[in-house]
Each structure stands twice: as C-alpha cells, then as structure tokens.
Amino acid sequence: MRLILALLACSAATPALTEEVFPATLAGHAILPAFTMVTPPKDAPHDLWVSGKFTGNQRNEDPMTVEGDVGKAYGGHKTGISLPFIGQPVQGMSGLAMNRDEDGSWFALTDNGFGSKINSPDAMLFFHRMWPDFTSGRVERRETVFLRDPDHKVPFRIANEGTDSRYLTGADFDPESIQYLDGELWIGDEFGPFILRVARDGRVLSVHQTMLDGEALAGPDTPGVVVPDQPGTDFRVQRSGGYEGMALQSGTGLLWAMLEKPLLGGDGQSEGDFLRVITFDTATQDWTGDSFRFRLSEGATAIGDFNFIDNNRALVIERDNGEGDGSRACAEGASDQSACYPQPARVKNVVLVDTASRDADGFIRRIGHVNLLDIADPEGKALEGLKPVEGNFSFPFFTIEDVARVDDTHILVANDNNLPFSGGREIGKAADNEFILLSVPELLSAR
Template identity: 80%
Template sequence: MRRSPCPVALSVLAAIVAAPAAAEELFPATLAGHAFLPAFTLVAPPADAPRDLWISGKFTGEGRNDQPMSVMGNVGAAYGGHDTGISLPFIGQPVQGMSGFAMNRAEDGSWFTLTDNGFGSKLNSPDAMLFFHRMAPDFDSGRVERLETVFLRDPDRKVPFRIANEGTESRYLTGADFDPESIQYLDGEIWIGDEFGPWILRAAADGRVISVHPTLLDGALLTGPDTPGTVVPAVPGTDFRVQRSGGYEGMGLQPGTGLLWAMLEKPLLVEGGETEGDFLRVMTFDTATADWTGDSYRFRLSEGAAAIGDFNFIDDSRALVIERDNGEGDAALACAADAADPSDCFPNPARVKNVVLIDTASVDEEGYLRRIGHVDLLDIADPDGKALEGMRPAEGNFSFPFFTIEDVARVDDTHIMVANDNNLPFSGGREIGAAAHNEFILLSVPELLEAR
C-alpha cells in the first residue's frame, strides 16, 4: 500500500514547484536610434564577373525566368500569402540578408556585415553572388550608408568541391556554393561561418578565399543535407546530423584568445530523424592553428524559440545571442483563429525574439552555457520617439517583429545594435504587403550589459 506524504513534505514540494524554473532575468530595452537600408537596394557585380550574374534570382520559381522584374515576391502561404511589392529577377545583386555583425570594426569605425546565400537555398541561388560589406548606420539621419562591398572569390582553388563558377577565371562564389551566415574580422582577415557544410571560411580582406574548414564534433565530421558528398537517398540523423539551414548562424570571436565559438542555428538530428533536444551545439575553433580545439558546449533555447540569429562576445567571457521563433509580424495584427482570409493579418506572428546574455565561463556538468538574462525585442520602450515614421506600431511599445533577426553587437558600455535579415523579396513583418527593409536599431540596455 502506497504511503501518503506528510503535510510538511507536501508544502515543501509545493514551494519547489511554485519557484521559478530559471533564474534568468528580463531586462528593459529602450530605443536609442533607428536607421534603415531600403529593401530594394542593389549592387552591380564586379566588371570581371560572368554576365550571367548581372541578372539574379532567375531560378526562384518553378523554372528558369530571364525576364527582369516579372514575378512578384510573396511571403508564402504560411505567412498569409502577402505580396511584398518587389519583383524578381533583379538587375544586379540584392544587398539584403544582413546575416551577421563582426565584433571588431574597421579602422574608420564602420561595421563589417554579411549578406547571406541569396534567395534561401542551394538550388535557387546559383546566380546570387556572395559578399560582405562595411556599413555605417547614421542614427541621426535614419540612413545606413554602404561604404564598401567585397565579393568572395576562389582564384587559388581552395574550395574543396566544384563551385558554380568553376570554369571561370574570376571564380566568384555564389549561393549554390555556400550559405554565409556569420562573420568576424581579425588581424586584417575575414572569418565566415557557413550553413551548408557547415564550413568555416577564411578570406583575405579583398574577398579571396584562403582556406575552408569542415566541422568536427567529438572527432567526427558533421555534415548536412546540402554538404557536397551527401547523396540521395540520405537518412536524417544517420547519414547527416545537421538540419537544412542549421549550420553556423552565429560565430563569436572571443577577445584575446583568437577562438571562434561556432554555434549551430538549429538542434542536431539523431538516429530516426528527431532532434537531440532543445539546445544548440557550440564548438570552438582556434584561428592560430586553423583547427578545432575539441571543446564543445550547449546553448539551451527558451520555450518557443526555434533557432538563433547571431552570437557576439561583449568581453572575455560574456556574449550576446539572438534567439527567435519562426514568426513574422506584429501579434496585435494576428489573424483570428477562424480567419479564412489572411490578406490583412499575420497568421504566424512573432512571439519570441530575444537578445540573450550568456556566460561562456560558467558551464554546468552537461556542458550548458549559463543564460544570465535577456531583452525582449518585441517590447522596446520608445519614450523619445526614436522610431522612424512609417515603422512605428499603431499602439504600444516599439517592436522588431521580423522572421529572421540575425545581427547583434555591443556598441559601447550601455548600447547594443541589432539588425534583421529581410530575405528579399520574401519577407515582410513591418507592414502587410511591403517587403521588409534592412532595419538597424540602437538599444540602450545598461542593465543587461552590466549583468553577471
């Protein structure tokens, strides 16, 4: 016969259950500046690029389309089927997909930032060139100046597989080769985290690839469905462990060590095709030896979060991580549960968009990095009216309700800067029926940056 617990035991148990599950604190954020690069911003390819690359986005539909500006962009049925007002293919290359900030700035104080693989997949991006930029957001004027764009190329044949432009002299890289999602600048060189391999790329400041490094976890090679060598049929969790679009979305450079902390965007797969848990793997790579250290850690996602967007250190051990769900749009404009027409609402609005502060020097027995606290990007105070006209919510606090928010960096002792990847021309989020701009926001978060 089961013995009933005594009243004292019950009261102790109730107290434990009622206690907070985590000590993580929610810190306030105040909008201190707002600037944007217009969604429809294009750049011309270099003069020696193949003529094919002057028209981009030719393969984003069901077949090939060589007629510029002939097919309207759309967010897709899952997000309401809203048109975005910008049509494909493009004449030139879109300056979009802001997918990472480098911690170290250029000598003139501008920021290194990265454009991703182009249009979202290996198959639809063979005419999307890969490049990074130096940008200067001006929070007084509300504009972002693009100072320089550097195109990635492989003239020395360092890429260990056949690239889309293999037979050309210039050998410019495209979105059929890599999906660059994170960037760091160190000693005059650029380090890039890729999602397809996942690979780490080392490049000169002029965009020339110096080396390409596959990923090792516990001594074993990590691959995904888009890694060269993965062949169909391939069994998820057995033949590859990295999810599609699940490679290095964030890659922090630890000050003073030269270590890159490469964080996967999504949980790894296990045999049977399920994920290994609600956490992401983080591996360290030594730039001095150009090799993996063998150390790995875990970052636990909060409830509702599906992926991360960026990862940057703020001192020797503490770092910022963007975590997000897959939602897009203001929850105040969410579609009703029984809505048959989503044309004027968001069926899958943003619910979880956080900037999390972690401590890489505090690791538990299972390898989890300690989460110190976070700010909510969907609840940003704006007492001084810093939000730009046309980008303010109808009511309530300012928010950053974009599908992919993929850039965060410390600006000074009290401020951080955050930016979105606008997935041109396939994402909205700010306004129904309009493509999202590349927005940069300056946030005053002194409590977050002081927390330990």
C-alpha cells in the same frame, strides 16, 4: 522595474529555470531600403548580372516580372518587389563582426541569396562595411567585397568552376556569420557547415570542415551527401541548420561557432531543444575538440547571431519563426488572411550568456535577456511611418540576425529581410533592412 520570467522546463530531465528580463530603450533607428542593389564586378560572368532567375518552378530571365510574397503559411502577402533582379541584392544582414574597421564601420554579411542552394546559383556572395547614421536615419554602404576562389581553395566544384574569376555564389555556400581579426575575415557557413578564412579583398584562403567528437559533421546540402542518405546516420546537421552565429573570443582567438538548429540523433529526430557550440582556434586553424550547449527558451526555434561583449560574456539572438505585429494576428480559423498575420512574432530575444559558467552537461549559463518585441521609445526615435499605433516599439521580423555591443550601455541589432520574401513591418510591403540602436545598460552590466 525588472520583471522575473519563469521559464518552463524544456524537457522532463531539465529543472525549471528563472531568467531576468531587462528593459530596452530605442536610442536610434536607421534604414537601408529593401530594394538596394549592387553592381557585379566587371569580370563577373554575364550570368551574374541578373539574379534570382531560378527562384520559381522554372528559369525566368525576364527582369522584374514575378512579385515576391511571404509564403502561404504566412498569409501569402505580396511584398511589392519582383524578381529576377538586375544586379545583385544587398538584401538583409546575416551577421555583424565584433571588431569594426578603422573608420568605425561595421563588417556585415549578406547570406546565400534566395534561401536555398538550388535557387541561388546566380546570387553572388559578399560582405560589406556598413555605417548606420542614427541622426539622418540612413545606412551608408561604404564598401562591398565579393567572395572568390582564384586559388582553388574550395575543396569541391563551385558553380563558376570554369571561369577565370571564380566568384562564389549561393549554390556554393550559405554565409551567415562573420568575424574580423588581424586583417582577415572568418565566415561561418550553413551548408557544410564550414568555416571560411577570407582575405580582406574577398579571396578564400582556406575552408575548414566541422569536426565534432572526432567526426566530420555534414548536412543535406554538404557536397557528397545525396538522396537516399539517412538523416541522423549519414548527416546530422539539419537543412539551414549550420553556423548562424559565430562569436570571436577576445584574447584567445577562438571562434565559438553555434549551429542554428539542434543536431539530429541516430533516429533522425532532434537530439534536444539545445544548440551545439563548437570552438575553433584561428591560430592553429583547427578545432579545439571542445563543444558546449546553448538552451533555447520556450517557443524559440533557432538563433540569429552570437557575439562576445567581453572575455566571457556574450549576446545571442534567439527567435521563433513568426513575423509581424502580434496585435494584428489572424483570428483562429480565419479564412481571409490578407490583412492579418497568421504566424505573428512571439519570441525575439537578445540573450546575455556567460560562456565561462557551464554545468556538468556543458550547458552555457543564461543570465537574462531583452525582449525585442517590447522596446520603450520615450523620445520618439522610431522613424516616421514605422512607429506602432499604440504600445512600445517592436522588431517583429522573421529573421533577426545581427547583434553587437557598441559601448558599455548600447547594442546594435539588425534584421535579415530575405528579399523579396519577408515582410513583418507592414502587410503588402517587403521588409527593409532596419538597424536599431538599443540602450540596455542593465543587460550589459549583468553577471
């Protein structure tokens, strides 16, 4: 039976909204283990053969000597995996392309490495072709393609500027969204924020700075922005607030690029509890001049992915900053948080929107959503050891950053596991890369 969720007003000027909550049933579950590494190309600089050397307070070149943890705010739980790594971590997926390859595999993107521009100069950037096998419960990585700039298309100095191969790293871009069109990849970046046009072999073909209302958008990590530049004046994009989702609209070739966090106003504060969506024309390789708004639901702080399911309707992942099962939440004021979650997952939704239906202020209409913390599993599809002790299956990860339509009744969802800094499934263990197949016929047919 469908539930009706009354959403509270997001601001005094916005009337209360009603939004339908649709059921979701687990139809498949597959895992790519957290500790999955890939070997750098033979022509990569020697520095890139060991990654994660700069994730602490000082350089550390001794592999596997410092165990990762989820951070003090999340209980400080260790994850059982230590830095630096020999090789490059495949890590969590930060975006799925709507269009698949000829063999049916999914184009999936790994993000900038270890979470920031400063700590990721030895983290290589790449995308993959992934094949989740829901019969075996395993995910096959069929190909990994490394991003590089041999033709000097990147308009600023990159970390590997002086090398012949010019492989890109997490000090250059933070790739978070990906689309595949006519044999090329389009990648949305968080630092610029930029849109990158990339050849199938990983070569950068062009880089496009974001334009909104005739002005270039910038963030604190955009090349050229330096302290003491002022938030809201010298830059409007929040740190880690660039393109988390970038949907490709069928038939038009338009990229609908959605910022992860609200823009900053002139006072340096958030302009509101909504996200900007800016459209880019892949045919002209230029911004259209149009922009729209996506309203976050109460408790949501960011989005994770954005993909069309037809000409106008699209799926958006919205989330809070929590991770872990709410039934294991720490008691208020608990001093011992070793066996509980101080900030459990509360809001993890896949929202269906109608981009063709917008109000006078440009807000895209929300049709309804499924709750990723309440997934029915009557056939026991959850993999052994990952089933809840009681209640429905859930996907309680900090960053859930992948959603795409599979067919008329199913969607694919996956997480970014922020290796080795996120847990979520089990205290004391790094989160795996989990892919779930969800049966959601009512959501996909809603209008």
